[in-house]
Amino acid sequence: MKKSLLLSLLIISSYFYAQITLGGTGTGTGTGTGTGPLPISASYEFTYSQQIFTKQEINTNAAGYITGLVFYMNDDTLLDNSSDWDVYLGHTSKTSFNSNSDWIPISELTHTFEGLVMNDNGIVKVNFDVPFLYNNTDHLVIAVRDDSEDYNSADEHFKQYNATANSAMFLRQGYSIWNLSDPGDGYRVNYKSMVTIEGLSQTLATSESNKTENLVRLYPNPVKDVLHLDRSDLIKTVVISDHLGRLIKTIKKPSSSVDIMDLREGSFFISLEMKDGSRQFLRFIKN
Numbered sequence: 001m002k003k004s005l006l007l008s009l010l011i012i013s014s015y016f017y018a019q020i021t022l023g024g025t026g027t028g029t030g031t032g033t034g035t036g037p038l039p040i041s042a043s044y045e046f047t048y049s050q051q052i053f054t055k056q057e058i059n060t061n062a063a064g065y066i067t068g069l070v071f072y073m074n075d076d077t078l079l080d081n082s083s084d085w086d087v088y089l090g091h092t093s094k095t096s097f098n099s100n101s102d103w104i105p106i107s108e109l110t111h112t113f114e115g116l117v118m119n120d121n122g123i124v125k126v127n128f129d130v131p132f133l134y135n136n137t138d139h140l141v142i143a144v145r146d147d148s149e150d151y152n153s154a155d156e157h158f159k160q161y162n163a164t165a166n167s168a169m170f171l172r173q174g175y176s177i178w179n180l181s182d183p184g185d186g187y188r189v190n191y192k193s194m195v196t197i198e199g200l201s202q203t204l205a206t207s208e209s210n211k212t213e214n215l216v217r218l219y220p221n222p223v224k225d226v227l228h229l230d231r232s233d234l235i236k237t238v239v240i241s242d243h244l245g246r247l248i249k250t251i252k253k254p255s256s257s258v259d260i261m262d263l264r265e266g267s268f269f270i271s272l273e274m275k276d277g278s279r280q281f282l283r284f285i286k287n
Helices: 002-015
Strands: 019-022 034-036 046-053 064-072 084-092 109-116 123-134 139-147 158-162 168-173 187-189 191-193 195-198 226-229 235-242 247-252 257-259 266-274 279-286
Touching (some): 034 191, 046 191, 084 123, 168 191
Antiparallel strands (some): 046 139, 046 168, 064 195, 084 109, 109 123, 158 191, 168 187, 226 257, 235 247, 235 266, 266 279
């Protein structure tokens, strides 16, 4: 299992040396329009936030794996007492939170990171334990919980930018937010944290844009037991993820028939790494 996961991560990391920065330039410590408590509030012991970044705002050219996030803060700010993070990503059709309790259910999010982060000269980098497949159809949800049991400052130091009303929500308090299924009432705001989304690109590289002739077709769709791929001779690796973006299986040197009998019923994404270096993303339904 560990070997398979490592192989999958190596394959996915080879796909993407791309990133999208929202809310600033992403150079140095960033150029957000102010500072605030997103993604976490370093002035409280426990915080939880959810932010909605719309498909239009992300403006990527295709579905793709998100391999990490970068947040920005003042470069001289301590974060050692506010560094125990959990990060979740997910898809949503809504663009804002309708009330102070209108959290996106944690069951609809994928746990992509658990561990310690640090402020490296104004940059807080989160490398995902498991990449998340963004479908480029829905909007993106980024949720972060800090469970450090301590705080660093009475001020907020994370870079923020002005955004659509109620497109972000956070909760901060002096006791643990242990039940993310029912966090309690939060605060809706009209700003979001400046963030770099690693793995996605807003423009195709020239080398990739010229490699679109040999598109692969999959059939049948919906499918029950065996998924067929035409032009399988052009495919180097197949990666299958579920509708939450969680990695399910990786197949190297696939044949024209892919056995999916072990998958449960539902919607899945299939990522094809082509021998010419290009990639293709498709979606199928398992009956």
